[in-house]
Amino acid sequence: MTNEEWFKLRKYPHIGLPITAKEKSKVCKYVKDSKKISKHSFLPFIHKQIHSKRTKKQYDEFGSPRRNHENKKVRKTIQPKIRDIYYASHLDANIYSYYSSLLMKSYENLLVSKELNEVVTAYRKIRHNQNRNKCNIDFANEVFNYIRVNNDRDLVAIAVDITGFFDNLDHKILKKSWCKVMNYETLPIDHYKVFKSITKYSHIEENLLFKIFKNEILTEKNPGFIKRKKVKRIEYMKTQNAIAFCEKKDIHKIRSNGLIVDNKYDKKGKLKDYGICQGSPISSTLANLYMLDFDDIIYNKVKEINGLYRRYSDDIVVICDKEHKEQITSLLNQSIVNVSRLEIKAEKTQIFHFEYRKNKRVCLQEFSEKINSNSINSNFEYLGFSFDGEQTYLKTSSLSRYYRKMKSGVRRRVFYSKRMRNDSNGKIFNRALYKQYSYIGSYRSLKYKRVFGKTDQWKKTSVYNWGNFITYTNMASKILDSNKVKKQTKNHWKNLNKEISKF
Numbered sequence: 001m002t003n004e005e006w007f008k009l010r011k012y013p014h015i016g017l018p019i020t021a022k023e024k025s026k027v028c029k030y031v032k033d034s035k036k037i038s039k040h041s042f043l044p045f046i047h048k049q050i051h052s053k054r055t056k057k058q059y060d061e062f063g064s065p066r067r068n069h070e071n072k073k074v075r076k077t078i079q080p081k082i083r084d085i086y087y088a089s090h091l092d093a094n095i096y097s098y099y100s101s102l103l104m105k106s107y108e109n110l111l112v113s114k115e116l117n118e119v120v121t122a123y124r125k126i127r128h129n130q131n132r133n134k135c136n137i138d139f140a141n142e143v144f145n146y147i148r149v150n151n152d153r154d155l156v157a158i159a160v161d162i163t164g165f166f167d168n169l170d171h172k173i174l175k176k177s178w179c180k181v182m183n184y185e186t187l188p189i190d191h192y193k194v195f196k197s198i199t200k201y202s203h204i205e206e207n208l209l210f211k212i213f214k215n216e217i218l219t220e221k222n223p224g225f226i227k228r229k230k231v232k233r234i235e236y237m238k239t240q241n242a243i244a245f246c247e248k249k250d251i252h253k254i255r256s257n258g259l260i261v262d263n264k265y266d267k268k269g270k271l272k273d274y275g276i277c278q279g280s281p282i283s284s285t286l287a288n289l290y291m292l293d294f295d296d297i298i299y300n301k302v303k304e305i306n307g308l309y310r311r312y313s314d315d316i317v318v319i320c321d322k323e324h325k326e327q328i329t330s331l332l333n334q335s336i337v338n339v340s341r342l343e344i345k346a347e348k349t350q351i352f353h354f355e356y357r358k359n360k361r362v363c364l365q366e367f368s369e370k371i372n373s374n375s376i377n378s379n380f381e382y383l384g385f386s387f388d389g390e391q392t393y394l395k396t397s398s399l400s401r402y403y404r405k406m407k408s409g410v411r412r413r414v415f416y417s418k419r420m421r422n423d424s425n426g427k428i429f430n431r432a433l434y435k436q437y438s439y440i441g442s443y444r445s446l447k448y449k450r451v452f453g454k455t456d457q458w459k460k461t462s463v464y465n466w467g468n469f470i471t472y473t474n475m476a477s478k479i480l481d482s483n484k485v486k487k488q489t490k491n492h493w494k495n496l497n498k499e500i501s502k503f
Contacts, residue, residue, distance in 0.1 A: 004028050006101040007094055008281075013237060014089045015043055015209075016248035017218065017226070027091065031098045034190040040095065043251070044260050045086035045203040045277055052081040053404075084167075086203055086277035096282040099194045103285050106181045110292065118142075119299050120291075122313040123284035137479045139312060140383040144392055145481060146308045146319055147354055151361060154322045154354075157380050160332055161348040165314035166278040169290050170341040171199050174276070177289045198276050198286065200264045208259050209245050210234045218244040274341075287313065294339045301331055317382060325351065352380040354389050361389040385480070392483040394473065399488060402469045406437045406492075407499055414503045430500060435468075437496050442470040 007028055009019060019027055030036055088096060108124075111117045117126075126134040147155055175195060179187060187195060210217075216228040219241045231240050246253070254260060266272050276283055295311060298318070302309040307320030307328070318328050329351075336342050351366040353375075364371050365378035379386040379393070386393045410433060417428050435441030444467050451457040470489065477485040 006097040008097060010090050010093055011243070012087060013217070013242045013244050014046060014087070015244065015246060015251060015254070016089055016091075017244050019090045019094070027094060030091075031095050034188065037095060037190040038193055040193065042092050042095075042197040042201075043089040043248075044254075045088055045201055045280070046206050046209065047084065047086050047203040047261075048206040050083040050085060052083070083278070085279040086201070087279050088281075092197075093281055095194065096198070096280050099191065100282040100285040103178070103181055103282075103289060106183070107285070107289050107292075110181060114292075114296055114299075115303075116292075116295050116299055119295055119309055120288055120311055122311070123288055136312070136383040137385075137476050139310065140385045141392075141480050143308065143310060143317060143319065143382055144385075144387045147387070147389070148481070155319055156322050156325050156354070157352040157382075158318045158320070158325065158328055158332070159350045159352070159380070159382065160316045161345045162314035162316070162336065163343045163345045165342070166283060166287060167275045168342055169274060169276050169287065171273045173341060174199070174286060174290050177292055178286075181289050181292070194282070198280060198282060200272075201277055202260050202262050202264075203277070204254060204259045204261070207234060209254065210237075212253065212257060212259070213245045213250075216246070217242050218246070284313075291340060294335055297335050297339060298332065302328065312383060315383070322353065350380075352378075363387065363389040385476070390482060392480045392485070394476070394485055394488050402437075402492075403495065406496060409433060409436060410496075410499045410503070428500065428503060433496065433500065437468065437470075438493055439470050439474075441465070441468045442474060443467065444471065 004024070007024060009021060009024075011018065087093070104124075108117075111120060121134075121136075121139045128134045128138055143157075147157070175187065178191070178195060179185065182191070184191070210231075214232075214234075215230045217231045217237070217240070218226055219229045219231075220226050220243045221241050226243070229240060229242075231237060231242060263275075263277075264272060276286060291311065295309075298316075299309050302318055302320060305320055305324045305328075307318060307324065309318050310316075316332065318332070320328055329349075333344055336344050353364040353366070353371060354361055355364060356362075362376060363378070363380050364375040365380075367374060379388045381387075381395055384395055384398055386395050410428075413428050413433060445465050447461045447463045447465050448458040449461055451459055470492065473485050473489045477483060
């Protein structure tokens, strides 16, 4: 806390100019003053949606792939996965970060006292060694290794997903959990102010905000030189060095145009007593502490039957003996409703059996509560990886997404190369493509930038090039035991060059 680890300089454009490094001490003093936070006026969140394409094959209730002509019909009805993201103004975000750090410190102590330190894996810094924290690769490896080590037991993996996790958190339970974690009888005024701002929040649609201010977006090409500039499309905000949609004093213009949407009420006009916005620095912490009682109940029961329980945000997995399957499934469904006032997605609940067949441990998925001829075709998927009982693989959807982005990136480079108004007209810059999609760009290094006014001089920055998808797969290959990840990505160089050669 003395190093102000919660403080962060954010660069995304919002209402008002971003906080500078010179203002750090002033902002920290303000954020830590409980009296000032008690009277603080939080700005509306800016809302945007992230659409993810769904490409998963369609199966019937017995695990049989649908025929091609049926598949085409089904794919037309599949809606893309939509995530609603809300991001706070720069000062508000640091307020949320500070209160999140206070909650997290007490929450971590509670996890240790309840033996839940290894159970809750999302949104936490869990040390792996002196060099790094644990990540989803480590968490997946621990689950898969548990199955490998207990090869003398008839195990099942029960994987469930919570419906609309952030959107359905009950405010009363959240407030009670907040008090419990901080050891308060009632929330102090400043804590209640933060609680109210995250539960009874208001927002502005990003595209509508841009539409009003697109002719006077605040930009900063060089440090200290801020000017208003016209930006044609919202996608160009980053390349045009946009730092804000408008100044804070322009909030009256936003309000007069009716852009501020109040989330206090549901569609029927009733006061909402559930849901928090996803995307703020405190949202993930609140989601974790909200599930504290549920985690405690499930962990103690699973421990009693010598099983394994892990929760990564709204992804829950329990590994136990086959004889306890019905009991645990029933406990999960009952506890999520009675304790957390949430629901489990019935269609996303999956149960996998691990059995020996021909001296090999295999993974079999249940369909309609039975094992059939299609069960052998499905692997246990967890945190981006697929496990067949012995070997670990990347999820095919992750690999497909990487190749789709690769193809899209090449086509985009070709499109712009034909429109360059210089000697390089029509030339594809392969180096940039190799850096983005191949092993060449997989090494992490400091970034350099040109010295202003001198094209032949470069200087080091404090920003790192963190690599690409191949960096991630190389790391997964090193961490995961008995994996085939390297084999899955060995053709990436050939596929990238094949795509480039088309043009």
